[in-house]
Amino acid sequence: MTLRSRHWIPLLIVCALLSGAPSCTNAPPTLSPAGTAAYQATRVVKALDVLRDAAIDANAQTPPLISTPNTRKVVNFHEAAVKTIGAAPGGWKPTVVAGLEQLQHDILPEEWSRLQPYIALVKSLIEVTQ
Secondary structure, eight states: OOTTTTTHHHHHHHHHHHHHTGGGOOOOTTSOHHHHHHHHHHHHHHHHHHHHHHHHHHHHSSSOSSOHHHHHHHHHHHHHHHHHHHHOTTTOHHHHHHHHHHHHHHSOHHHHHHHHHHHHHHHHHHHHOO
16 A cells, blocks of 8 residues: 555544544643643644644655645745744734635645645634634
């Protein structure tokens, strides 16, 4: 079995995460408001890591499922988003969402559709953060 034929396995994992996302969005009750914000931001950063890693893995396929220039755009978006979340703990959501929208316009639709489950995970986690 080739990696390409097993490409759907990560999609199932992401779907499973999405189905449980709303039920596990609450931070531990002992955290302060700043701790809760950091907890939720960390979850978004981890989802952004998954998006970045999926793009890199898709680019490593033979033939590549995502081009090198588009993979670079995802990696650059990831870096900027993580820096934004770290720099603006209380106001990063609009900037990261705008970055995702810009990324969608910058990447070919066929390649964007391959990343869509991972982007849905990121958007879902952003929606439920307070």
